[in-house]
Amino acid sequence: MEIKNSIALVTGSNRGLGKSLVAALANAGCKKIYAAARQTYSIELPDTEVEIFPLKLDVTKQETLKEAAEIASDIQIIFNNAGVLEFGEILETPEQNLRNIFETNFFGKLSVAKNFASVLEANGGGTIVNTLTLLSLASMPGFAAYNASKAAAWSMSLSLRASLKPKNIQVVNAFPGAIDTDMLSGLEINKTSPDHVAQEILHAVQNNQEDVFPDLMSKQVYEAWCQDHKAVEKNFASM
Ligand SMILES: NC(=O)c1ccc[n+]([C@@H]2O[C@H](COP(=O)([O-])OP(=O)(O)OC[C@H]3O[C@@H](n4cnc5c(N)ncnc54)[C@H](OP(=O)(O)O)[C@@H]3O)[C@@H](O)[C@H]2O)c1
Numbered sequence: 001m002e003i004k005n006s007i008a009l010v011t012g013s014n015r016g017l018g019k020s021l022v023a024a025l026a027n028a029g030c031k032k033i034y035a036a037a038r039q040t041y042s043i044e045l046p047d048t049e050v051e052i053f054p055l056k057l058d059v060t061k062q063e064t065l066k067e068a069a070e071i072a073s074d075i076q077i078i079f080n081n082a083g084v085l086e087f088g089e090i091l092e093t094p095e096q097n098l099r100n101i102f103e104t105n106f107f108g109k110l111s112v113a114k115n116f117a118s119v120l121e122a123n124g125g126g127t128i129v130n131t132l133t134l135l136s137l138a139s140m141p142g143f144a145a146y147n148a149s150k151a152a153a154w155s156m157s158l159s160l161r162a163s164l165k166p167k168n169i170q171v172v173n174a175f176p177g178a179i180d181t182d183m184l185s186g187l188e189i190n191k192t193s194p195d196h197v198a199q200e201i202l203h204a205v206q207n208n209q210e211d212v213f214p215d216l217m218s219k220q221v222y223e224a225w226c227q228d229h230k231a232v233e234k235n236f237a238s239m
Helices: 016-027 062-071 095-122 144-167 194-206 216-227 229-237
Strands: 007-010 032-037 051-056 077-080 126-131 169-174
Touching: 007 016, 016 032, 016 194, 032 062, 051 062, 062 095, 077 095, 095 126, 095 144, 095 169, 126 144, 126 194, 144 169, 169 194, 216 229
Parallel strands: 007 032, 007 077, 032 051, 077 126, 126 169
Antiparallel strands: none
């Protein structure tokens, strides 16, 4: 899908990858960008000529989803980016915490797609980009709730892809490795800059790729997973 002159919306655009996606979209010549966030005062707009419209959107709150879909009725691409992470092993994670993570990473993503699919359809079709993670493919025990929510989100996204194809809506799945944002600020591991990841995701959208592994870590792990997914499962399980 052509990004130049398109109209896009990014959820969780006030920091991290979402903020980088807004800047990358502006650089790529988007006509208009809805920068969505739970708190609009937290959105820092990049220095650009492109029209950027701050939009209140909490992906777990139906009333803000409905309002946002009414306001952003001209969009063609949506970056379903907002997400949350909590550390902890599966038997030690309280059930309520698991439910809270699913509320954002699974139901939130699904609600965004549900509320905006008819908008995209009315605009002749478009693209939904779901930000998943390498941990959708295999679980690391210390991220138990996150793994589960993102694996479920991947499955949901595949169903969405099939259901929305006849409406000329493409679903792109992004599977980043570690990104240098607040989400992993406590972990001393190699991380890719969110600007790089955002560029790679836009490149995939431009080139009509269905799945994108937008950094070196994700590309290497995906290659290994294609060759021997049980070896990746065992390797991640030991981390
Ligand atoms: N960082 C990584 O290593 C990594 C790797 C793979 C995939 N990802 C995925 O990439 C996406 C962006 O993550 P990030 O690294 O940029 O993390 P981040 O810096 O923690 O940013 C998360 C963003 O999501 C927003 N958000 C959380 N709950 C929300 C809700 N209910 N409604 C609307 N917005 C909400 C946050 O808004 P507030 O400021 O209001 O909290 C924030 O803008 C996530 O889906 C994440 O799972 C990240």
